[in-house]
Amino acid sequence: MITTFFANNLRYNKTNSLPQNRTNPITTLYPVNELFETIQGEGVYTGTPAIFLRLQGCPVGCPWCDTQHTWVKSADAEVDAQTMLSKTEPSSAWAELNAQQLLQLFTEQGFQAKHVVITGGEPAMYDLRELGEVLEQAGYQLQIETSGTFALQLTAATWVTVSPKLDMPGGYLVRPDCMQRANEIKHPIAMQKHIDALDNLLQRCPPRSEAIISLQPISQRPRATQLAIETCIARNWRLSVQLHKYLNIE
Ligand code: SF4
Numbered sequence: 001m002i003t004t005f006f007a008n009n010l011r012y013n014k015t016n017s018l019p020q021n022r023t024n025p026i027t028t029l030y031p032v033n034e035l036f037e038t039i040q041g042e043g044v045y046t047g048t049p050a051i052f053l054r055l056q057g058c059p060v061g062c063p064w065c066d067t068q069h070t071w072v073k074s075a076d077a078e079v080d081a082q083t084m085l086s087k088t089e090p091s092s093a094w095a096e097l098n099a100q101q102l103l104q105l106f107t108e109q110g111f112q113a114k115h116v117v118i119t120g121g122e123p124a125m126y127d128l129r130e131l132g133e134v135l136e137q138a139g140y141q142l143q144i145e146t147s148g149t150f151a152l153q154l155t156a157a158t159w160v161t162v163s164p165k166l167d168m169p170g171g172y173l174v175r176p177d178c179m180q181r182a183n184e185i186k187h188p189i190a191m192q193k194h195i196d197a198l199d200n201l202l203q204r205c206p207p208r209s210e211a212i213i214s215l216q217p218i219s220q221r222p223r224a225t226q227l228a229i230e231t232c233i234a235r236n237w238r239l240s241v242q243l244h245k246y247l248n249i250e
Helices: 002-009 081-085 099-108 129-137 176-181 192-204 222-235 243-247
Strands: 030-039 049-055 095-097 115-119 141-146 159-162 184-189 212-217
Touching: 030 081, 030 099, 030 243, 081 095, 081 099, 095 099, 099 129, 129 141, 159 176, 176 192, 184 192, 184 222, 192 212, 192 222, 212 222
Parallel strands: 049 115, 115 141, 141 159, 159 184, 184 212
Antiparallel strands: 030 049, 030 095
């Protein structure tokens, strides 16, 4: 796997230490399913080297979800950090880590990227303010990818990508405050009814005028891709094509 290759071969001498000016104790623990370095393949930051931090747990229940192994946070599946890092295939195993431990792992893994994507699962289930404060003080920029169904607990500088999940089996509603906070709204589509649903949402929960809206064809299907291209051109929206799936990287 390309990311494993990078993790094993890109060692460097810089160390990430806890910022000296931090006085508050670090108390928040995060259930980490995966931690790896790759290229961001979606949305505005497509092409950006990024550290992906995948958190365990999601009750939203999207039928097409390609990370269903993150849905349940089972006590039986807790492992130590090294076991979590050495996974070779998706699994529900997770390790509990705080912000300082994550910063240390960034160094130990030899990560070079300064962009951190917090994904899941549904990472907005957790209070991410302490993580954001610690990582930002160490020079990282954060991005969260969220369904928009949980109240956001983030630093002001965190880039928010809302991929709104509408009418999903879990019964969670997309929140107006999430849509207002979004820097980017990235909507997966396969058919016209998905674009109609987005139109309804944008009317009901208007985003900021500067929010970037993009359409993402589901599973690289040709008809979905054609519909997304035509709609993006007509609306002056952006196309998000999941570059990592075309490149066959994680
Ligand atoms: S919100 Fe994301 S992680 Fe949760 S079920 Fe939907 S696609 Fe999967």
